[in-house]
Amino acid sequence: MTVEAQPVGGERHRSLPTWLRAVRYYAYQYKRTWKGSVTTSFLYPVLYLAAMGVGLGSLVNKHVGVVDGLSYLDFIAPGLLAATAMQVAGNESMYPVMGAIKWWRTYYAMLATPLSVLDVLLGHLGWIVLRLLMVSVIYLGVMAAFGTIHSPLAVLAIPAAVLTGLAFAAPISAYAAAQNTDVGFTTIYRFILIPLFLFSGTFFPVSQLPAWLQPIAYATPLFHGVRLCRGLTEGHLGWQAALVSTAYLVVVFLVGCWLAERSYAKRLVV
Amino acid sequence: MVARQLVKRFGDFLAVDGVDFEIGKGESFGFLGPNGAGKTSTMRMIACMSPLTSGTLRVLGMDPATDGPKIRSRIGLVAQEDTLDLELTVLDNLMIYGRYFDLPKKVIRERAERLLDFAQLTERAHDKVDPLSGGMKRRLTIARSLISEPDLLILDEPTTGLDPQARHLLWDRLYRLQQEGVTLVITTHYMDEAEQLCDRLVVMDHGRFAAEGAPRQLIEEFSTKEVVELRFRSGEHEDVAMRLADVAERAEVLPDRLLLYTTDGDGALAEVHRRGLSPESSLVRRSTLEDVFLRLTGRTLVD
Structure with missing residues (x-):
């Protein structure tokens, strides 16, 4: 670190990009709560995989045999990885965004410094990337302990889970930045996150749904996240499916970013 | 800037x-x-x-x-x-x-x-x-x-x-x-x-x-040197203001008090008493920016 890196005059050497300074703030904040957060990230997969994968799985395996060619544990573990990424991203993009505007006014503190509205948004999303990385790495570790990883490609399930989370974080942030109360958040949980969690191929193949519901399931970002994660940990992902699902998630993320930038600017710059 | x-x-x-x-x-x-x-x-x-x-x-x-x-x-x-x-x-x-x-x-x-x-x-x-x-x-x-x-x-x-x-x-x-x-x-x-x-x-x-x-310049320009604040029973201020119109350069009626703008506050207050008026309370003070504001806008700063 150079001592002559003084800010006076606005010119200094090797300065950190402004949006990363916002990420650094969240990291600083996280130091206060990281223990509880890491414990949850660890317990969640352990509990789910034990109850659903092993417990319920033994019944499924006994009566149905394999699900899409996989044991039930192997089937739901990567599905839950993607679903967890969605939930973490959703949680981090609702109350934290509205609160940073209405309650703690964190965004306004940032905007009084050299940070711009885009920096504030990218800082928020950048922090979510770090949170998703943490959660996915831990999840993958637990999956390994349960013996459900069957391909070296499984490492790629980490970026796949991060991308899945981002495809939710960006549009939900756009929505949250426009809210004055939390009423809408309950709606998002009830009508988007929970239904997707249950019906996007996480717990059973989408082909089990009534024919008219299947196209809807295929159109959800979580379906594509699940497909990527499952294909990668089990090593059966075709390159076409990989390409389509990745592209789909990237598009949802970018459209979400565009909406969020507009929503943030509308709320914060008046 | x-x-x-x-x-x-x-x-x-x-x-x-x-x-x-x-x-x-x-x-x-x-x-x-x-x-x-x-x-x-x-x-x-x-x-x-x-x-x-x-x-x-x-x-x-x-x-x-x-x-x-x-x-x-x-x-x-x-x-x-x-x-x-x-x-x-x-x-x-x-x-x-x-x-x-x-x-x-x-x-x-x-x-x-x-x-x-x-x-x-x-x-x-x-x-x-x-x-x-x-x-x-x-x-x-x-x-x-x-x-x-x-x-x-x-x-x-x-x-x-x-x-x-x-x-x-x-x-x-x-x-x-x-x-x-x-x-x-x-x-x-x-x-x-x-x-x-x-x-x-x-x-x-x-x-x-x-x-x-x-600040001083504004006070000199828009107000007088001193102000007499008089408090009468509510509702009486308008009436009293009319009777004292010639005592001060300017009088201002507020809901709770009457302000007399003058160069000689003590003199004006003495004149008020000489005319047989007995306010519930009175205060002679220097002009402030509040008076400037009142003069310019007809309203007080903090409601």
């Missing part, structure tokens, strides 16, 4: 209606006016947090529309509502804020030590912000805005909601900054604050400037 025909419009509402001003380096400049006068909107434009509807503005010689981040790196903002992180400690608040300016930790620690001393918060450095008093939080906000050693400090109603003791302490700190050559831009609806802190000020009402000048 130069502003020409500065306009801020929110939909149909014209918050700032074409104002012009210039503020020199090292000057302490005030915007005095009631709530809703357009002070905060003007501050937010100066702080490059709110785009102009029209007009031109140069802050530190730069254009906020294109050089916002660069200007903000050289100004300190004390917003009307605190934006402190209540869950973090006093020192952490300085640290995270300094880090937004990308100051090295070592530099922040050195400055924080001085600033906490300046803000009389050294003993609370490692306490959380949440339980601090309103005055302490304001002082911390000011200390935080100084972490980047700004050339220009913008304070939007710095002492609103504070008790008199906390206000005086804060004024003393701001006075010191002024002595150190920091340019101060202050909004307030307290006339005593404006008189204490500002070299020059504008009286703002309905988005326009009603007057501009040094």
Whole structure:
């Protein structure tokens, strides 16, 4: 670190990009709560995989045999990885965004410094990337302990889970930045996150749904996240499916970013 | 800082209606006016947090529309509502804020030590912000805005909601900054604050400037040397004002009192008594900016 890196005059050497300074703030904040957060990230997969994968799985395996060619544990573990990424991203993009505007006014503190509205948004999303990385790495570790990883490609399930989370974080942030109360958040949980969690191929193949519901399931970002994660940990992902699902998630993320930038600017710059 | 025909419009509402001003380096400049006068909107434009509807503005010689981040790196903002992180400690608040300016930790620690001393918060450095008093939080906000050693400090109603003791302490700190050559831009609806802190000020009402000048100069121009405040039973003020019209240069009736503007307060009060009037209470005082404001707008500053 150079001592002559003084800010006076606005010119200094090797300065950190402004949006990363916002990420650094969240990291600083996280130091206060990281223990509880890491414990949850660890317990969640352990509990789910034990109850659903092993417990319920033994019944499924006994009566149905394999699900899409996989044991039930192997089937739901990567599905839950993607679903967890969605939930973490959703949680981090609702109350934290509205609160940073209405309650703690964190965004306004940032905007009084050299940070711009885009920096504030990218800082928020950048922090979510770090949170998703943490959660996915831990999840993958637990999956390994349960013996459900069957391909070296499984490492790629980490970026796949991060991308899945981002495809939710960006549009939900756009929505949250426009809210004055939390009423809408309950709606998002009830009508988007929970239904997707249950019906996007996480717990059973989408082909089990009534024919008219299947196209809807295929159109959800979580379906594509699940497909990527499952294909990668089990090593059966075709390159076409990989390409389509990745592209789909990237598009949802970018459209979400565009909406969020507009929503943030509308709320914060008046 | 130069502003020409500065306009801020929110939909149909014209918050700032074409104002012009210039503020020199090292000057302490005030915007005095009631709530809703357009002070905060003007501050937010100066702080490059709110785009102009029209007009031109140069802050530190730069254009906020294109050089916002660069200007903000050289100004300190004390917003009307605190934006402190209540869950973090006093020192952490300085640290995270300094880090937004990308100051090295070592530099922040050195400055924080001085600033906490300046803000009389050294003993609370490692306490959380949440339980601090309103005055302490304001002082911390000011200390935080100084972490980047700004050339220009913008304070939007710095002492609103504070008790008199906390206000005086804060004024003393701001006075010191002024002595150190920091340019101060202050909004307030307290006339005593404006008189204490500002070299020059504008009286703002309905988005326009009603007057501009040094506090003393404005008082001389728009008010008399002394004021007699008389309190009668409610409802009697109008009546009494008519009977005393020739005693003072000007009389002003407020809901709870009658003001007589005159060069000789004691003489006027004696005349009131000589005419057989006995107010419930009376006070002779010097004219203040409050009187200037009343004269210019017909309204009091703090309702």
